[in-house]
Amino acid sequence: MEFDYRDRVLVPGYTSCLGCGEAMAMRIVAQAAGKNTIFTSCTGCSEIFTSRYPTSSWAAPWIHSLFENSAAVASGVYYALKHRGKLEGVNVIGTGGDGGTADIGIGCLSGALERGDDILYCCWDNEAYMNTGIQRSSLTPFYAATTTSPAGKASWGNDRPKKDIPAIVAAHNIPYVGVGSCGYYRELPRMVKKALSYRGPKYLQIHSVCPAGWRSDPSQTAVIARLAFETGCYPLYEIIEGETKPHKPPKEGWKHVEEYLKPQGRFRHLFRAEGGEGQIVRIQALAGANIRKFYGDDAVPDFAKEAEKKAEEMAEEQEAEATA
Amino acid sequence: MAEKQEILEGAMAVAHAVARCRPEVIAAYPITPQTHISEELSQIVADGELDAEFVKVESEFGAASVILGASATGVRTYTATSSQGLLLMSEVLWNIAGMRLPVVLACANRSISAPLSIWCDHQDAEAIRDCGIIQFYAEDNQEACDQHLIAYKVAEDRRVLLPVMVNLDGFLLTHVFEPTILPDQQLADRYLPPYEAVLKLDPANPATFGAFTEPDKCMEGRWMVHDACMRSLPVIEEASAEFEKVFGRPSGGLLEEYKSRDAETILIAKGSLCGTIKDVVDEMREEGTKVGLLRIKTYRPWPTEAVLKAVSGAKQIAVIERGASFGAGGVMTPEVKETLYDAGMQTPVSGFCVQLGGREVPPDGIREIVDRVASGEKQTAYEYFRLKTEILPELVPGA
Ligand SMILES: Cc1ncc(C[n+]2csc(CCOP(=O)(O)OP(=O)(O)O)c2C)c(N)n1
Ligand code: SF4
Ligand SMILES: [Mg+2]
Numbered sequence: 001m002e003f004d005y006r007d008r009v010l011v012p013g014y015t016s017c018l019g020c021g022e023a024m025a026m027r028i029v030a031q032a033a034g035k036n037t038i039f040t041s042c043t044g045c046s047e048i049f050t051s052r053y054p055t056s057s058w059a060a061p062w063i064h065s066l067f068e069n070s071a072a073v074a075s076g077v078y079y080a081l082k083h084r085g086k087l088e089g090v091n092v093i094g095t096g097g098d099g100g101t102a103d104i105g106i107g108c109l110s111g112a113l114e115r116g117d118d119i120l121y122c123c124w125d126n127e128a129y130m131n132t133g134i135q136r137s138s139l140t141p142f143y144a145a146t147t148t149s150p151a152g153k154a155s156w157g158n159d160r161p162k163k164d165i166p167a168i169v170a171a172h173n174i175p176y177v178g179v180g181s182c183g184y185y186r187e188l189p190r191m192v193k194k195a196l197s198y199r200g201p202k203y204l205q206i207h208s209v210c211p212a213g214w215r216s217d218p219s220q221t222a223v224i225a226r227l228a229f230e231t232g233c234y235p236l237y238e239i240i241e242g243e244t245k246p247h248k249p250p251k252e253g254w255k256h257v258e259e260y261l262k263p264q265g266r267f268r269h270l271f272r273a274e275g276g277e278g279q280i281v282r283i284q285a286l287a288g289a290n291i292r293k294f295y296g297d298d299a300v301p302d303f304a305k306e307a308e309k310k311a312e313e314m315a316e317e318q319e320a321e322a323t324a
Numbered sequence: 325m326a327e328k329q330e331i332l333e334g335a336m337a338v339a340h341a342v343a344r345c346r347p348e349v350i351a352a353y354p355i356t357p358q359t360h361i362s363e364e365l366s367q368i369v370a371d372g373e374l375d376a377e378f379v380k381v382e383s384e385f386g387a388a389s390v391i392l393g394a395s396a397t398g399v400r401t402y403t404a405t406s407s408q409g410l411l412l413m414s415e416v417l418w419n420i421a422g423m424r425l426p427v428v429l430a431c432a433n434r435s436i437s438a439p440l441s442i443w444c445d446h447q448d449a450e451a452i453r454d455c456g457i458i459q460f461y462a463e464d465n466q467e468a469c470d471q472h473l474i475a476y477k478v479a480e481d482r483r484v485l486l487p488v489m490v491n492l493d494g495f496l497l498t499h500v501f502e503p504t505i506l507p508d509q510q511l512a513d514r515y516l517p518p519y520e521a522v523l524k525l526d527p528a529n530p531a532t533f534g535a536f537t538e539p540d541k542c543m544e545g546r547w548m549v550h551d552a553c554m555r556s557l558p559v560i561e562e563a564s565a566e567f568e569k570v571f572g573r574p575s576g577g578l579l580e581e582y583k584s585r586d587a588e589t590i591l592i593a594k595g596s597l598c599g600t601i602k603d604v605v606d607e608m609r610e611e612g613t614k615v616g617l618l619r620i621k622t623y624r625p626w627p628t629e630a631v632l633k634a635v636s637g638a639k640q641i642a643v644i645e646r647g648a649s650f651g652a653g654g655v656m657t658p659e660v661k662e663t664l665y666d667a668g669m670q671t672p673v674s675g676f677c678v679q680l681g682g683r684e685v686p687p688d689g690i691r692e693i694v695d696r697v698a699s700g701e702k703q704t705a706y707e708y709f710r711l712k713t714e715i716l717p718e719l720v721p722g723a
Binding site: 035036037038040041047048051052053054056058059060061062063064065066068069072073074075076077078079080081082083084090107108110111114115 | 348349351375376377379380381382383385386389390391392393394395396397398399401415416419423525526527530531532533534535536537538541545
């Protein structure tokens with residue numbers, strides 16, 4: 001089969017790792033938005049693997065400034081186009097990793113959303129600072145091991161659940177918030193086009209499997225991404241003009257979180273260390289709560305409800321121990 | 325065409341001068357003593373007198389980043405800040421210079437915390453001295469206004485393409501009312517035609533900005549910033565000469581030689597302090613002391629040749645600063661020494677930090693400095709002038 005790359009917005013030849021979900025997500029977003037788009041980028045993997053001077057993988061105008069200002073740079077692009085009357089038919093898309101978006105860049109992002117700037121912001125959520133070697137971010141999931149939240153005798157890995165950025169973003173009363181996944185690649189172009197059909201600030205967060213940082217099989221990227229949704233670990237939904245529209249639930253019912261955790265090295269300690277299996281209950285409980293939030297209590301499978309109960313008991317025991 | 329003088333507050337005057345440069349995107353964040361500039365610009369835009377986007381940002385970091393994005397998209401931009409704000413911007417400012425974006429900004433110079441102080445010194449601007457931003461320093465409000473026009477002219481010159489920062493002393497200029505001529509709009513338009521970028525973010529001609537480089541190419545990219553900075557020296561002189569032609573009065577330039585041609589003792593300084601120094605020079609000249617002032621108007625790029633020429637006849641030099649490099653010496657003082665050393669000259673140079681955080685510099689202090697260096701006193705270290713040792717706490721507790 002022959003490919004014609006001439007119409008590509010993100011042109012092949014970039015230097016991401018094999019099976020990089022962030023590259024997948026970016027390629028799809030770029031293609032759906034088209035060449036009449038100006039992209040801004042945070043520092044991070046996506047910037048590094050597409051812009052090694054003197055080469056560039058971008059067939060559309062693209063700018064990288066710093067780690068934490070992609071949203072503000074996108075705002076600047078927007079105001080310049082607006083001033084010169086050149087907004088018609090041109091999209092402005094700010095992009096960044098989970099670190100650049102949810103942590104260090106959240107101020108600039110909030111500013112752009114609050115001002116009502118007509119931009120789409122896309123966050124490639126690979127759940128850690130990958131470019132600098134897998135450090136924890138506020139979007140690293142519960143109990144994942146990273147180089148700054150390692151598992152050890154006194155640690156099960158990252159001890160906080162993911163920050164709810166889509167909710168924070170939605171609280172800015174913006175017309176479109178989308179949470180997609182590189183595993184649901186057929187959905188993404190629709191989401192991008194939907195987002196771009198609104199005036200004002202839009203936010204799209206895309207779960208992006210990182211085989212290097214998650215220590216997963218590069219050939220399984222899409223499978224793992226789908227498992228994240230099918231287990232309730234990573235809910236997919238849109239909030240369109242204030243109304244939440246969850247992705248349709250998995251056909252074969254919600255799966256146990258182990259199915260998602262097992263193929264990933266970042267959770268391996270939970271299966272190897274003594275007592276680890278017991279800790280998975282907590283992740284299952286979080287997944288159960290996710291399912292309830294978007295699909296109602298009836299949708300929560302029994303095994304998840306049990307896990308929630310157990311997790312609660314564990315928490316009570318811990319508290320009793322702490323006060324004893 | 326005769327332009328009329330108005331009595332204006334410095335910050336107001338600057339805002340109106342900037343408006344006549346027709347910036348298209350402005351982003352700024354409040355900080356004393358800069359605030360009046362951005363407030364007045366907001367009003368000018370709100371009154372429909374200037375067609376610009378005034379972006380209400382969440383921080384100075386955001387302001388600089390918005391300006392960066394807008395400038396890269398090919399429009400004329402402006403921001404203004406002070407002190408903590410400039411430092412918060414600094415990561416972006418280095419990036420703006422590296423990307424060769426002709427942004428113009430003002431710094432209403434103010435001390436850096438701690439201790440917290442809102443008053444004037446030059447440590448804020450000097451903290452970003454090395455980033456590739458051209459730095460002008462104004463002595464009075466008229467010059468602060470004029471330097472903004474010259475700043476755009478130089479920044480957007482295709483031989484330069486660098487950001488330019490106009491420094492005006494916080495409170496001492498920003499909040500002081502002086503008779504000022506605002507540039508006539510028609511003349512300003514003649515002097516500054518609409519900005520057209522060489523390269524911009526444009527779907528019709530896609531370009532990649534801010535790529536990363538490997539060690540085999542990075543230094544060359546950085547050197548080009550230095551090179552552009554050096555190339556701006558004659559461009560600043562040209563732009564200043566053209567300013568005089570268009571507006572009928574001189575302004576701008578690299579430096580001012582004030583009664584220094586035949587001076588034995590030359591003082592070197594920048595900013596509004598030079599007003600006080602000139603008064604002292606006048607008095608001492610009348611008393612027969614051969615003293616003069618070299619006022620640095622363009623601090624970056626450092627005008628090596630012009631400085632050298634101006635001080636080559638001096639017997640001794642005193643550099644009077646509102647800055648310091650903690651743990652070393654002065655900031656401008658070593659630059660003067662380097663200039664002389666490289667030319668094989670041995671002229672003694674003394675450095676004085678006359679104030680940090682807004683303390684008044686009385687004329688008798690300047691006079692004392694002149695007397696001391698003229699008497700041949702040899703300095704062994706940069707001096708914190710008239711440091712009040714009596715109010716210092718015990719320096720090393722328990723020692
Ligand atoms: C101000 C600043 N702090 C830290 C860094 C170092 N840094 C560069 S990229 C990066 C991590 C990026 O993580 P993320 O945003 O999640 O993107 P990813 O690489 O995972 O795609 C860090 C910490 C930097 N460039 N600038
Ligand atoms: S480290 Fe992860 S995100 Fe970065 S290029 Fe490799 S797979 Fe992609
Ligand atoms: Mg990341």
